[in-house]
Amino acid sequence: MLKEERQRMILNEVALHNRVLLTDLAEQLVVSIDTVRRDVKELDSQQKLRKVHGGAISLGFVSPAAANTNTYALEEKIEIARKAQGLLRDGGVIFIDGGTTCLEFARLLPERLELTCFTVSLPVALQLLNKPRVKVILLGGEVSREAQITSGSQAIRSLSGIRVDFGFIGTGYVDALHGLTEFDWEVVQVKKAIVEASRKVVLLCISEKLNSQHRYRTCDINAINTMVTELPPGHNRLNSFREHQLHIL
Amino acid sequence: MLKEERQRMILNEVALHNRVLLTDLAEQLVVSIDTVRRDVKELDSQQKLRKVHGGAISLGFVSPAAANTNTYALEEKIEIARKAQGLLRDGGVIFIDGGTTCLEFARLLPERLELTCFTVSLPVALQLLNKPRVKVILLGGEVSREAQITSGSQAIRSLSGIRVDFGFIGTGYVDALHGLTEFDWEVVQVKKAIVEASRKVVLLCISEKLNSQHRYRTCDINAINTMVTELPPGHNRLNSFREHQLHIL
DNA sequence: TTTTATACGGCATTTTATTGCAACTTTAAC
DNA sequence: GTTAAAGTTGCAATAAAATGCCGTATAAAA
Numbered sequence A, B: 001m002l003k004e005e006r007q008r009m010i011l012n013e014v015a016l017h018n019r020v021l022l023t024d025l026a027e028q029l030v031v032s033i034d035t036v037r038r039d040v041k042e043l044d045s046q047q048k049l050r051k052v053h054g055g056a057i058s059l060g061f062v063s064p065a066a067a068n069t070n071t072y073a074l075e076e077k078i079e080i081a082r083k084a085q086g087l088l089r090d091g092g093v094i095f096i097d098g099g100t101t102c103l104e105f106a107r108l109l110p111e112r113l114e115l116t117c118f119t120v121s122l123p124v125a126l127q128l129l130n131k132p133r134v135k136v137i138l139l140g141g142e143v144s145r146e147a148q149i150t151s152g153s154q155a156i157r158s159l160s161g162i163r164v165d166f167g168f169i170g171t172g173y174v175d176a177l178h179g180l181t182e183f184d185w186e187v188v189q190v191k192k193a194i195v196e197a198s199r200k201v202v203l204l205c206i207s208e209k210l211n212s213q214h215r216y217r218t219c220d221i222n223a224i225n226t227m228v229t230e231l232p233p234g235h236n237r238l239n240s241f242r243e244h245q246l247h248i249l
Numbered sequence C: 001t002t003t004t005a006t007a008c009g010g011c012a013t014t015t016t017a018t019t020g021c022a023a024c025t026t027t028a029a030c
Numbered sequence D: 001g002t003t004a005a006a007g008t009t010g011c012a013a014t015a016a017a018a019t020g021c022c023g024t025a026t027a028a029a030a
Helices: A002-019 A022-029 A031-043 A066-068 A075-084 A100-107 A122-128 A152-160 A185-197 A236-242 B001-015 B024-028 B033-045 B064-068 B074-085 B102-106 B122-128 B153-159 B185-197 B236-242
Strands: A019-021 A051-052 A056-057 A094-095 A113-120 A134-138 A141-144 A163-169 A174-176 A180-184 A198-204 A216-219 A226-228 B019-022 B051-052 B055-057 B092-096 B113-121 B134-139 B142-143 B164-171 B173-175 B179-182 B199-206 B217-219 B226-228
Touching: A002 A019, A002 A022, A002 A031, A002 A056, A002 A122, A019 A022, A031 A051, A031 A056, A051 B164, A056 B179, A075 A100, A075 A198, A075 A226, A094 A100, A100 A122, A100 A163, A100 A198, A113 A122, A122 B019, A152 A185, A163 A185, A180 A185, A185 A216, A226 B142, B001 B019, B001 B033, B001 B055, B019 B033, B033 B051, B033 B055, B074 B102, B074 B199, B074 B226, B092 B102, B102 B122, B102 B142, B102 B164, B102 B199, B102 B226, B113 B122, B122 B134, B142 B153, B153 B185, B164 B185, B179 B185, B185 B199, B185 B217
Parallel strands: A094 A113, A094 A163, A113 A134, A163 A198, A198 A226, B092 B113, B092 B164, B113 B134, B164 B199, B199 B226
Antiparallel strands: A019 A056, A051 A056, A134 B142, A141 B134, A174 A180, A180 A216, B019 B055, B051 B055, B173 B179, B179 B217
16 A cells, blocks of 8 residues: 555545544554554644644644534545436435535435435434435444444345435545455455445545555445546546446446 | 543533533432542633532533523423433433423433333433443334424334333323323324333423323323322322322322 | 541553564655 | 665663652642
């Protein structure tokens, strides 16, 4: 993994949770704590975060409750959300995954659309409540602290009982060869179930994540029907994906 | 927990209550009183609060963090939460209802407690995620816009499968004669199921709601084991409740 | 005054930081 | 293709910080 890529991930984590522990970062990025420490120190000197004893906190840190107001790569995520909207039809039944990209997708859903939305993400569910014509169904389960999604066997069992037109999912890492991968095993179990429950699977994914991978696999790239990034569909960074019969937006 | 986070929480508490005791902070944050003292001293030297003998008081009164939380009858709700905490034991399995009083109860749960908490409320679930030793289980269902709880047949079915030591519930209206009543029929269905699922039912209720009623009934007053208000247990506004064999805190 | 509760400093333990160093990788020049 | 220089990474030893505990000092309360 490149240093630059790693530092982007660190910033991403900080933006997402407002705070991180160095030990967690080291484990997640599979590097020594020394390396993480050096990275964080560098980012601190670039004024991109604030290093504190044992970890780092976001510059705009206000309160733990505000962890959902995420601004990292916002423009890209908005672009993705706009493209993905084109797939939606009145009366549709969809699933929306957790993660900041999917949250942005939920936030930008057109108010006029009448939809039934399933989700496992608490922030997504709350966001969808702002859409008057959307019926929101949250699947139950143990709530994961990190991801703020319901997970565990209960959530997966609920998922096995449903079938939606479109499943809009995010991923931690994606690669044409290894497919969608994650750092967190629990999260993978949930995402697997989402893929199973969806007639068509739409991957929402900022280009930064392309050609990266991690420990646990959600699904093969062939399981994805449509991939949406902020890049134009013809961009050469998408070449390796275009080979699989995959619709790219 | 990072030192910065802890100090942030201290400032939050101070902003919210204008005055805090070091002993309370130590218990809530699960650190020694020495550490709290050092933190407070540091924050004092940064002019972020004023340290006094045994505690700290806020400098100014307006804080953006406090503005986000619900402030209606806050002091009363805090008093109720503190009283109700006495019922909790390590390893307990409880249910926490939605509503602002229950949310306050969730917010003030001591960090040291190891609990399994079921809930149908999204805000309560998110609040509980801040308690590192609490396992949070959110029951699934259609999400109600106003109450931000999961409801409908799905939620009620999940509830029928569980049995908790204590169910902490709120109510819209309560009256010794008519019991717990609500304006919203859907909400009543969920609350009924909660009462059924709880070995002991604890009603958290500000005195303002006493002796009021509405259209749909959750349960009779006899279904309640313990009632917690901000009033002293002997207060004469509680007379009509004392007649039922009802534990009053 | 006596009693109780809180504050403070010193100390030990644990956790985190820093530094120097060696192994390894990449880059660019020869 | 080889080689040197620069950059990156992990490890180990040492330094610093954070935390809890204890004894004593000081302040509030009875």
